[in-house]
Every structure is written in C-alpha cells, then in structure tokens.
Amino acid sequence: MRERPALKRAPVAFISREWRYMDYQELCTFEVLYGAYKTARVGKRTKQGTAQYEANALACTERLAYILSTKKYKPSKFETFYVYEPKKRLVQAPAFVDKVVQHALVDNILYEAITRSFIQDSYASQIWKGMHVGLDRLRAQMQDYYRKRKGHDEAARRAAGLPYRPPEEWDYAQGWILKADVHHFFASIDHDILKAKLVKKIADPQVYELMCTYIDSTDGLPLGYQTSQLLALMYLDDFDHWVKEKLHARYYGRYMDDFYIISDSKEYLQDCWAKIEAYIHDLKLELNEKTAIFPLKNGINFLGFHTYLDSKGGVIMKLRRDSKERMNARLRAWRKDYPAGRVEKDRIIASWKAWDAHAAHGDTYILRQKIAAQVTEITGVQCTARKRLKTSKNAKARKLIQKMRRQQVKKKPAPPAVPPGFPW
Structure with a gap:
C-alpha cells in the first residue's frame, strides 16, 4: 500500500502529536x-x-x-x-x-x-472542541444574533428617515430556541x-x-x-450538514445527542422540528419528549449551564441548579466523612478544584467564593475561587493557529515544466 504523507499541524505548546495515515x-x-x-x-x-x-x-x-x-x-x-x-x-x-x-x-x-468532515459546531471527543469551546460558541452565536437584529433594525430606520431606537425600547434579544435531544x-x-x-x-x-x-x-x-x-458523532454528521445546508440554520450547535437551533421565527423552528423528526426517523432514532420551542429570553440549558441573552446584548451563564445541588451534597458528605477519616484532604481539594474550574466558565464568582469558604472550613486549607475563564485554552490555541495561517504568505504554484518537443 502506498505510503501517504503525514498531516502537519501548526505547533502548539500543549499539543505534542501529529496526525498521520496508518494501515x-x-x-x-x-x-x-x-x-x-x-x-x-x-x-x-x-x-x-x-x-x-x-x-x-x-x-x-x-x-x-x-x-x-x-x-x-x-x-x-x-x-x-x-x-x-x-x-x-x-x-x-x-x-x-x-x-x-x-x-x-x-x-x-x-x-x-x-x-x-465534522462541522465547526459539532462538539465532544475532539481536540479543541470540548464542552467549554461549545459554551464559547453558544455565547458567540447569541451575541452575533443580537448584533444582526440590531444592525438590520438600524438600517431599516435609517432608510425610513427615522432616528435610532432609544435603548429602553430595544427588543433585539427577542427570539426563539428549538432545544432537543435524541432519546436513548x-x-x-x-x-x-x-x-x-x-x-x-x-x-x-x-x-x-x-x-x-x-x-x-x-x-x-x-x-x-x-x-x-x-x-456516535459520525452517525449524526450528515444530519449536521443537512441542518446547516438544507434547513439553513445559522445558529446551531450539537454536543453528541443534545442540540439547539436559534431563530427569530417560531414558525421556522416548528417547520424544522417536523423535518428533523422525519430525518432522524430514517436513522431509526426519535427525539426525547423534552424537546420544545421556547423564548430566547428564557435561556437554554446546554452543557451544564443555563445561558440567556439580556436586553442589552449581554450573555449570562449561570450554573444549572442540579450542578449546584450535587456540589452541596458533596459538601454535606465531606462534613461527615472528613472528621471520621473516610475521605482524604487531598481528594476533597482535587474534587473542589475540578468543580471550580468548570464553574469558572460562567457568571458564578459569588457562588464559587461561598463554596471555597465552605471547603476551607472543612479542610482547614485556604481555598480561593479562581477568576472567571472567558475563553478556554483550547479556543485560544485554535485562534492562534487561525491567525498564523492568515499570516502565511501564499505562494503561487510554479508552472509545470514544458515537455521536450511541446509546441507551446
């Protein structure tokens, strides 16, 4: 079998392996x-x-x-x-x-x-495309949705000779979300x-x-x-392309079996819902009964956070209630188990740090300060909530590579050599 050349990637500090073909x-x-x-x-x-x-x-x-x-x-x-x-x-x-x-x-x-062949907005089990990158994309999509609606409204008012809409009348965060996941x-x-x-x-x-x-x-x-x-990601890869290219869903994202579509038209999302059910029926799948269309202002539960768009264009990410309840349950267990010697201090600190690192991707600083104070009280070790992580390292690496590629000088290919006796 003919050997294929290795696939080269731009060097990044924390990525050490290069992908290449192998038989x-x-x-x-x-x-x-x-x-x-x-x-x-x-x-x-x-x-x-x-x-x-x-x-x-x-x-x-x-x-x-x-x-x-x-x-x-x-x-x-x-x-x-x-x-x-x-x-x-x-x-x-x-x-x-x-x-x-x-x-x-x-x-x-x-x-x-x-x-x-995966689209940009298909996440999970991929380098540079984990759950926190998915949250970053959801935030970017909501912000882009807001800016597009605001820009179209201002252009229409200028064309009609009307002044800018005052901020207290802004309604650019109005819209709808189709939130769905596949059953089993x-x-x-x-x-x-x-x-x-x-x-x-x-x-x-x-x-x-x-x-x-x-x-x-x-x-x-x-x-x-x-x-x-x-x-499992590959099983719905064609579905992702179909949603983006046939349904023309601009604001779409999928994490394994959990996906959403954002639009300003409820009728469009209802039509998408019906077509999606017919499409996945051919794959012998069906949507979960929790699938629904609801107002964008209510927010969306995705990847452990409740994310919503406010009237000024800000994107707010709050930790979901079940995640907070699980952490509180751990704290109650640690209060009993640590004095009895059933759990080690290092294990408590490691578990808290992992939770704090995940929660830091949202607007959770006050909550995390309270949790850190309780862990400090239990273990006697000073614990401090980290600053908010606006962008994950994976997203930063991807942006760095994109910037390096844009800066590369694109050389024109050399013309092919003229064979002997060729007339021109």
Whole structure:
C-alpha cells in the first residue's frame, strides 16, 4: 500500500502529536501498541487490570501485536456499572487490553478519518472542541444574533428617515430556541446504518473489519468504549450538514445527542422540528419528549449551564441548579466523612478544584467564593475561587493557529515544466 504523507499541524505548546495515515499492518506493530499502552494507562495505573498488564507490559504488548496481526483478536467481556451524575446511565467499560487497541485505532487512524468532515459546531471527543469551546460558541452565536437584529433594525430606520431606537425600547434579544435531544441515543444506533457510513470513511478493509467487531459486541454502542464516542458523532454528521445546508440554520450547535437551533421565527423552528423528526426517523432514532420551542429570553440549558441573552446584548451563564445541588451534597458528605477519616484532604481539594474550574466558565464568582469558604472550613486549607475563564485554552490555541495561517504568505504554484518537443 502506498505510503501517504503525514498531516502537519501548526505547533502548539500543549499539543505534542501529529496526525498521520496508518494501515492495519503498521497498527499491529509493537511500537504503535506500546505507545497506545502508555497513553491508555494515564490516570489508571492503580486499577487492577492496568497493574496486571503493566507488570508484564513488554510481553503483553508483543502478544497483543501477534494476536492482532494473525486476526485472532476478539474484544473481552466488558465491565457493566451505572453512573449517577448528572443522571443514571449504564456504562460498559472495556478491559484494559481492549483500551490499548482502541487508543491505537483512534489516535492513529479513526480520529482523522472520521472527524475531518465534522462541522465547526459539532462538539465532544475532539481536540479543541470540548464542552467549554461549545459554551464559547453558544455565547458567540447569541451575541452575533443580537448584533444582526440590531444592525438590520438600524438600517431599516435609517432608510425610513427615522432616528435610532432609544435603548429602553430595544427588543433585539427577542427570539426563539428549538432545544432537543435524541432519546436513548447510544442504545438506539442501528448497526447496518452505522456500518454503511463507516465504510465510506475507512479505506483499509482490515481496519473496517476490526471496527465491526466492536460495533457487533452489543446492541447499539457501548457507552464506555472510546471508539463509540467518535462513531456516535459520525452517525449524526450528515444530519449536521443537512441542518446547516438544507434547513439553513445559522445558529446551531450539537454536543453528541443534545442540540439547539436559534431563530427569530417560531414558525421556522416548528417547520424544522417536523423535518428533523422525519430525518432522524430514517436513522431509526426519535427525539426525547423534552424537546420544545421556547423564548430566547428564557435561556437554554446546554452543557451544564443555563445561558440567556439580556436586553442589552449581554450573555449570562449561570450554573444549572442540579450542578449546584450535587456540589452541596458533596459538601454535606465531606462534613461527615472528613472528621471520621473516610475521605482524604487531598481528594476533597482535587474534587473542589475540578468543580471550580468548570464553574469558572460562567457568571458564578459569588457562588464559587461561598463554596471555597465552605471547603476551607472543612479542610482547614485556604481555598480561593479562581477568576472567571472567558475563553478556554483550547479556543485560544485554535485562534492562534487561525491567525498564523492568515499570516502565511501564499505562494503561487510554479508552472509545470514544458515537455521536450511541446509546441507551446
């Protein structure tokens, strides 16, 4: 198979890997699988399955390379358990050896093959496109919606010879939101439709065959598999393009199975709703009963925050009530467990810092100061709420790369050489 050139990206400080094409034979090599093993063990070295593999890492990786190259590999039985935050979900976690294979697949082949066609406003399981970047985009879309409405109104008043509308009469934040999510998304994904989409993305038939072993391991897609996240995004990739290019939804965003459309016309959103239901019915999916159209001034629950647009064009992000209730429940548990020695101080501090870092993306400084004071009271360690994070590091990196590309000098291609005896 002809070797394809590596895909080069602009250098960024915290991004160390470059994406490149790889075939199945190279995927099965010891070097690739050992690199995937080192990635898979990060943060999991204390778990039993990881420790057992790590105790004989060289022999295990060599054996895994042999099993893959001889087509004898089959996924192990996964561990089944429930998670209860933010809601009850069934998770099917793979064995550690399967995590190694999946990291090798995703990092070297699957990610670049699948995500290259994704729209900008499809988030989750992607570099530079996590949940906080999705929140930044929602904020930008609301601000752009406000400015567009204000600009059109001012242009119409100028053309009619009318003065500017006084600020107390501004109503540019008026509009509507279609907020929807897919009912039991992962469990409802149809294997035949998914494979038909996947075969168009994967050029190597042996890689496609390996992916089918994961797809056929259970009904729908198992929630704990790394490959399931990208496959679920790919399942609705054509839907994203259809919404943007056929429905002409300017302000649209999707995080896995959760999506929204913002418009100034309620009738337009009602029409979109009906067409979307018909479209996803062909994918053997259905919308959740919570799907609704409501006024933009009421705000939207998206990615853990309640975001709304005020009359002056400001975008306010408040932490959702359930997130605050979960943090208060943790505080009550820590007050009992820490004096009894059932929880360590470092674990409390780490959990609080993670929550504070997430909450800092919204307008939550006063709330976070109160939470920090309570953690200080429980642990005796001085805790201070961090300043608000207006833009995540991932978004900053993306803007830096875009700026570097704009500044690059575009050279004209050299004319082709004239063959001998060519008349002109």
